[in-house]
Amino acid sequence: xxxxxxxxxHITVSEGASLELRCNYSxxxxxxxxxxVQSPGQGLQLLLKYFSGDTLVQGIKGFEAEFKRSQSxxxxxxxxxxxxxxxxxxxxxxxxxxxxxxxxxxxxxxxKP
Amino acid sequence: EAGVTQFPSHSVIExxxxxxxxxxxxxxxxxxYWYRRVMGKEIKFLLHFVKESKQDESGMPNNRFLAERxxxxxxxxxxxxxxxxxxxxxxxxxxxxxxxxxxxxFFGEGSRLTVL
Numbered sequence: 694x695x696x697x698x699x700x701x702x703h704i705t706v707s708e709g710a711s712l713e714l715r716c717n718y719s720x721x722x723x724x725x726x727x728x729x730v731q732s733p734g735q736g737l738q739l740l741l742k743y744f745s746g747d748t749l750v751q752g753i754k755g756f757e758a759e760f761k762r763s764q765s766x767x768x769x770x771x772x773x774x775x776x777x778x779x780x781x782x783x784x785x786x787x788x789x790x791x792x793x794x795x796x797x798x799x800x801x802x803x804x805k806p
Numbered sequence: 807e808a809g810v811t812q813f814p815s816h817s818v819i820e821x822x823x824x825x826x827x828x829x830x831x832x833x834x835x836x837x838x839y840w841y842r843r844v845m846g847k848e849i850k851f852l853l854h855f856v857k858e859s860k861q862d863e864s865g866m867p868n869n870r871f872l873a874e875r876x877x878x879x880x881x882x883x884x885x886x887x888x889x890x891x892x893x894x895x896x897x898x899x900x901x902x903x904x905x906x907x908x909x910x911x912f913f914g915e916g917s918r919l920t921v922l
């Protein structure tokens with residue numbers, strides 16, 4: 694069965710600094726990979742997803758993620774963080790249907806002024 | 807278009823009491839999912855409805871949990887009697903299709919349950 698590890702529980706970055714959130718997955722075949730964000734008082738929102746093709750995926754709000762099969766990783770990046778990016782971020786891996794989706798434990802991002 | 811709405815946003819009950827959580831999916835979405843996040847842990851799948859039918863309830867922890875979706879519209883998740891370990895955030899999500907490639911999940915804000 695698939696699983697996801699987000700090694701960083703909490704990350705603090707300064708506004709304007711670059712960001713990388715780590716995600717490692719375990720899955721036997723080519724996975725479907727997702728990043729979701731939950732801002733305070735909001736539901737989880739899909740940032741981006743990878744199914745196939747170009748391993749560098751662009752998402753909303755200026756985020757991107759790179760699928761690296763050799764490292765079983767799907768790290769999320771943003772070149773310049775804004776204060777509004779403070780939220781909790783979840784990596785997820787899916788299979789053939791949504792029932793099989795597995796989420797990581799989340800990484801909470803704090804943005805310093 | 808309204809998103810997925812959940813009620814209540816936060817519920818505090820005592821051990822042994824009953825709580826019912828409600829989810830209204832996006833109109834027209836046949837697929838409705840319940841997930842739970844226990845404090846600091848990963849979000850875990852509980853069950854999946856297709857219209858009013860339970861497609862998959864393999865994630866339901868035990869028989870104290872009962873989910874319904876009468877008429878294929880809104881869904882309720884009842885916990886009776888609640889135990890301390892039931893505390894967490896219960897998320898509802900809906901999608902048009904079942905597969906991750908075509909069925910993007912739209913999540914509600916979650917219902918936080920605290921059992922004292």
